[in-house]
Amino acid sequence: MLVFTRKIDDAIIIGDGIEIKVLRVGRDSVRIGVTAPAHVSVHRREIYDQIRRANTSAVADSDALDDIVARLRRPMPVRT
């Protein structure tokens, strides 16, 4: 891992067009600004991990699909 010492308003450039800037430093948190091209998605690590776990648990193997659909079709979501 590359490790840098940065001051407030200092930045790091990654590749072509990604900039990470230190905006504010608190006692136990740092506020960071990320500028990246539109095709680069930027997420908080814990959110991304949470979505990854949810996706993994949502996988329907082909044997289970018919069963899932059959069971799900009865209790319809709330609809007025």
Place this chain on the structure above:
Amino acid sequence: MTHAIAADEVVTFADGLPGFESYRRFVLVASPVLSPFTLVQGLDEGAPSFVAIDPQLVDRDYVTSLETADLARLQADAGRPLLWLALITPRGNGEATVNLRAPLVINPGTMRGIQFIPPDSPYRIDHPLATA
């Protein structure tokens, strides 16, 4: 489920989905038998498949707005309709939850898809399906 797949039926998720980043090509299977569910079926060897539903069928007031970067990734034109699908997780005993936090968004015009992960959201990743 055998059915020849035409190239224009393939939705490309250029970044894959979190956890399945290397699988890019999916087809959406919707039929009266499946309704109101849509099967999101991975095409490549070992790719995952999912059962999904229009989030507005789960929460009538469901509203989430995409950010500019997401619209760019979908190559979306303002005003053209997008398809929203929330992934369902079976929880056993006939229970299931829906991921309203990070829905799939597909642009039928370009057949590009993303999993939209807003930085903050009022919606749950495990919204109960049957009891809403």
